[in-house]
Amino acid sequence: MASYFDEHGCNPLPRGEAPDDYLHFARLILHGGYWQGMQMEYSHLFGEKPPPPASKTFVNTLKTSKVTENAGQCAVCLKEWVKGDFNTLPCKHRFHPSCIIPWLEKTNSCPMCRHELPTDDEDYEEYKRQKKRQSDREAEIKMLHNSMFS
Numbered sequence: 001m002a003s004y005f006d007e008h009g010c011n012p013l014p015r016g017e018a019p020d021d022y023l024h025f026a027r028l029i030l031h032g033g034y035w036q037g038m039q040m041e042y043s044h045l046f047g048e049k050p051p052p053p054a055s056k057t058f059v060n061t062l063k064t065s066k067v068t069e070n071a072g073q074c075a076v077c078l079k080e081w082v083k084g085d086f087n088t089l090p091c092k093h094r095f096h097p098s099c100i101i102p103w104l105e106k107t108n109s110c111p112m113c114r115h116e117l118p119t120d121d122e123d124y125e126e127y128k129r130q131k132k133r134q135s136d137r138e139a140e141i142k143m144l145h146n147s148m149f150s
Helices: 004-008 021-032 042-046 056-060 097-104 122-149
Strands: 063-067 084-088
Touching: 056 097, 084 097
Parallel strands: none
Antiparallel strands: 063 084
Protein backbone atom coordinates (compact mmCIF):
# COMPACT_ATOMS: atom_id res chain seq x y z
CA MET A 1 0.00 0.00 0.00
CA ALA A 2 1.35 3.43 -0.99
CA SER A 3 1.78 6.15 1.59
CA TYR A 4 -0.32 9.31 1.61
CA PHE A 5 2.60 11.36 0.30
CA ASP A 6 3.26 8.94 -2.59
CA GLU A 7 -0.40 8.95 -3.60
CA HIS A 8 -0.58 12.74 -3.66
CA GLY A 9 2.89 13.37 -5.09
CA CYS A 10 4.08 15.48 -2.18
CA ASN A 11 6.62 15.34 0.64
CA PRO A 12 6.13 15.68 4.40
CA LEU A 13 7.14 19.00 5.94
CA PRO A 14 10.65 19.13 7.40
CA ARG A 15 10.87 18.94 11.19
CA GLY A 16 9.90 22.22 12.84
CA GLU A 17 8.31 23.75 9.70
CA ALA A 18 4.65 24.85 9.85
CA PRO A 19 2.25 24.56 6.89
CA ASP A 20 1.40 27.71 4.94
CA ASP A 21 -2.35 27.82 5.62
CA TYR A 22 -2.94 30.88 3.40
CA LEU A 23 -1.34 29.12 0.43
CA HIS A 24 -3.45 25.99 1.03
CA PHE A 25 -6.60 28.11 1.25
CA ALA A 26 -5.72 29.95 -1.98
CA ARG A 27 -5.12 26.60 -3.72
CA LEU A 28 -8.50 25.33 -2.49
CA ILE A 29 -10.23 28.40 -3.94
CA LEU A 30 -8.28 28.12 -7.19
CA HIS A 31 -8.57 24.37 -7.78
CA GLY A 32 -12.17 24.22 -6.65
CA GLY A 33 -13.23 26.93 -9.08
CA TYR A 34 -14.65 29.04 -6.23
CA TRP A 35 -12.69 32.10 -7.40
CA GLN A 36 -15.08 32.44 -10.35
CA GLY A 37 -18.12 32.74 -8.13
CA MET A 38 -16.38 35.34 -6.03
CA GLN A 39 -15.10 37.11 -9.17
CA MET A 40 -11.50 36.86 -7.99
CA GLU A 41 -8.46 37.25 -10.21
CA TYR A 42 -4.97 35.79 -9.84
CA SER A 43 -3.76 38.99 -8.18
CA HIS A 44 -6.48 38.68 -5.51
CA LEU A 45 -5.49 35.10 -4.74
CA PHE A 46 -1.72 35.49 -4.81
CA GLY A 47 -1.22 39.16 -3.97
CA GLU A 48 0.52 41.52 -6.30
CA LYS A 49 3.07 38.86 -7.16
CA PRO A 50 4.04 39.19 -10.85
CA PRO A 51 3.39 36.28 -13.23
CA PRO A 52 6.06 33.59 -13.03
CA PRO A 53 8.93 33.21 -15.52
CA ALA A 54 8.63 31.07 -18.63
CA SER A 55 9.30 27.36 -18.27
CA LYS A 56 12.98 26.40 -18.31
CA THR A 57 12.17 23.64 -20.80
CA PHE A 58 10.49 26.16 -23.11
CA VAL A 59 13.42 28.58 -22.88
CA ASN A 60 15.96 25.81 -23.56
CA THR A 61 14.05 24.60 -26.63
CA LEU A 62 13.38 28.07 -28.06
CA LYS A 63 13.70 28.06 -31.85
CA THR A 64 16.86 29.77 -33.09
CA SER A 65 17.08 31.01 -36.69
CA LYS A 66 19.41 33.09 -38.83
CA VAL A 67 18.75 36.62 -40.06
CA THR A 68 19.38 36.82 -43.78
CA GLU A 69 18.22 40.38 -44.48
CA ASN A 70 18.60 43.63 -42.59
CA ALA A 71 14.92 44.46 -42.07
CA GLY A 72 13.39 45.76 -38.87
CA GLN A 73 14.70 45.85 -35.34
CA CYS A 74 14.65 43.88 -32.09
CA ALA A 75 11.75 45.11 -29.97
CA VAL A 76 13.71 44.82 -26.73
CA CYS A 77 17.01 46.58 -27.52
CA LEU A 78 15.73 48.49 -30.59
CA LYS A 79 18.87 47.67 -32.59
CA GLU A 80 18.57 46.96 -36.30
CA TRP A 81 18.76 43.34 -37.37
CA VAL A 82 22.18 42.33 -38.59
CA LYS A 83 23.07 38.96 -40.02
CA GLY A 84 23.20 36.46 -37.18
CA ASP A 85 20.98 34.44 -34.82
CA PHE A 86 17.56 35.36 -33.48
CA ASN A 87 14.88 33.58 -31.44
CA THR A 88 11.27 33.30 -32.59
CA LEU A 89 8.44 32.94 -30.08
CA PRO A 90 5.23 30.98 -30.91
CA CYS A 91 3.52 34.31 -31.67
CA LYS A 92 6.08 34.81 -34.51
CA HIS A 93 7.83 37.79 -32.89
CA ARG A 94 11.60 37.56 -33.07
CA PHE A 95 14.32 38.88 -30.77
CA HIS A 96 18.06 38.72 -30.19
CA PRO A 97 18.88 35.75 -27.92
CA SER A 98 20.73 38.09 -25.55
CA CYS A 99 17.54 40.17 -25.23
CA ILE A 100 14.74 37.59 -24.98
CA ILE A 101 16.35 35.01 -22.67
CA PRO A 102 16.72 37.44 -19.69
CA TRP A 103 13.15 38.67 -20.38
CA LEU A 104 11.73 35.12 -20.27
CA GLU A 105 13.65 34.41 -17.06
CA LYS A 106 11.55 37.18 -15.45
CA THR A 107 8.13 36.85 -17.07
CA ASN A 108 6.15 34.36 -19.17
CA SER A 109 4.90 36.59 -21.97
CA CYS A 110 6.04 38.04 -25.27
CA PRO A 111 7.24 41.65 -24.83
CA MET A 112 5.36 42.68 -27.99
CA CYS A 113 1.90 41.10 -27.79
CA ARG A 114 1.81 39.65 -24.24
CA HIS A 115 1.13 36.13 -25.61
CA GLU A 116 1.48 33.89 -22.56
CA LEU A 117 4.04 31.10 -22.63
CA PRO A 118 4.19 27.93 -20.50
CA THR A 119 5.53 28.17 -16.94
CA ASP A 120 6.79 25.75 -14.31
CA ASP A 121 4.32 27.14 -11.73
CA GLU A 122 1.48 24.60 -11.33
CA ASP A 123 -0.85 27.07 -9.60
CA TYR A 124 -0.47 29.68 -12.33
CA GLU A 125 -1.03 27.04 -15.04
CA GLU A 126 -4.21 25.91 -13.24
CA TYR A 127 -5.34 29.55 -13.07
CA LYS A 128 -4.85 29.86 -16.86
CA ARG A 129 -6.85 26.63 -17.45
CA GLN A 130 -9.69 27.87 -15.23
CA LYS A 131 -9.74 31.22 -17.04
CA LYS A 132 -9.86 29.48 -20.44
CA ARG A 133 -12.71 27.24 -19.25
CA GLN A 134 -14.62 30.29 -18.11
CA SER A 135 -14.19 32.08 -21.46
CA ASP A 136 -15.15 28.86 -23.32
CA ARG A 137 -18.31 28.57 -21.20
CA GLU A 138 -19.23 32.20 -21.86
CA ALA A 139 -18.71 31.72 -25.61
CA GLU A 140 -20.84 28.57 -25.56
CA ILE A 141 -23.65 30.31 -23.66
CA LYS A 142 -23.54 33.21 -26.12
CA MET A 143 -23.69 30.77 -29.06
CA LEU A 144 -26.65 28.93 -27.52
CA HIS A 145 -28.41 32.21 -26.80
CA ASN A 146 -27.87 33.41 -30.38
CA SER A 147 -29.07 30.13 -31.83
CA MET A 148 -32.27 30.30 -29.76
CA PHE A 149 -33.10 33.97 -30.25
CA SER A 150 -31.86 34.84 -33.73
